[in-house]
Amino acid sequence: MAGKKAFDADVAVEAAMLVFWERGYADSSIDVLGAAMGLGRSSFYNAFGDKATLFQRCLARYGSRYGERYEQALGSQTADVRAALTSFFDVTLERIADPDVPRGCLVAQSVIASPTLPASAAAQADALLGSQRKRITTALLGAGVAASTADDVALQLAAANQSLAVLSRTSLSTEGLEAVARAAVSAAMTELRSRRLNP
């Protein structure tokens, strides 16, 4: 026992995030979460309130962690749209290939489970998907793409990115996932080119 916290809240939330990501909200019990976080029940509830609250913290962590990476990928090559979009999908592909982290996507998983999620968590997941779309739109606008075109193309790209969340939990090979990403970039480039010629 103790009088000073015997754990790092950041490390604990990270561990919980991985559990939710792997198993989903419903299948992540307090016991499993606590074990992964290295916490007893008292410490768990004392520090994080309840399961739903912790889940939302994990969602936020996931959103800002990967949101930053996506943002950086899109922003690093403003002159070359194709390269920027390729980098964008590389964030997803590298996350899927990372053995230290589950496959799939916590946001996509949460959106799909939203009918049985606490309402505020479902709303948060929905908002995170919206942010993702907006990130792409902003990047396209920054590259001089017309607003309506940027909106449409960003939606396609966000959709393709979500499809990877599903496909990464199937028996589809890594090459298959890469092919889906590559084709999405190519389709976006074709669309951008076509709309510039026929606005």
Place this chain on the structure above:
Amino acid sequence: MAGKKAFDADVAVEAAMLVFWERGYADSSIDVLGAAMGLGRSSFYNAFGDKATLFQRCLARYGSRYGERYEQALGSQTADVRAALTSFFDVTLERIADPDVPRGCLVAQSVIASPTLPASAAAQADALLGSQRKRITTALLGAGVAASTADDVALQLAAANQSLAVLSRTSLSTEGLEAVARAAVSAAMTELRSRRLNP
């Protein structure tokens, strides 16, 4: 009480399918399933064995029900690939718009939940996604598309279709969903055209 079954197994499985589809495997308790199916616990276990077995029957039902519709959509206009692919996505869009049925897709949802699903159910969901891809490939081959092109394009289309499963549980509008489908068809047509010119 009775000596003859007081329910129609087909109707009961249909009701269970809708519950699993809406709530996912983990969040569908025997109580909720039984209530939807109009069954007491005894009848439930007597007729369907256990939850996992029933779930696999529901997966199979879902797969054959919509599999047939996709097959029909793809096969109805063999002369016009664009029309066939548009019909294909219409099956999904109409399902999403159908108020009698949940949004999302039982297969996509199950694939995402596969780490915590009974292994055989996870394998079944994976196989159903494979069948879906194969259906599209076959249709493209029937339209004279080269084998490797058909494989690649079918994967893109299956991926886009899965993205709709995620997006249909977000706040994205119906028009947004339709736009995703339309763009996927256009991208596929562009790819087919490009590969015919540069095989």
Place this chain on the structure above:
DNA sequence: CCTATCTTGGATCGATCAGTACAAGATGGC
């Protein structure tokens, strides 16, 4: 050193989980 405050382990709560036991009752073959 003393005490107010905080953290922790462990017991415990009522609810719900999947699944079983069993007796009551209805049916069909004879």
Place this chain on the structure above:
DNA sequence: GCCATCTTGTACTGATCGATCCAAGATAGG
């Protein structure tokens, strides 16, 4: 009409769920 067989309602099992309680013990301020 009789009896073996099947179905059903209800009660129940042990396990697990999320969450709370409380006492033990550690810390920090004075």
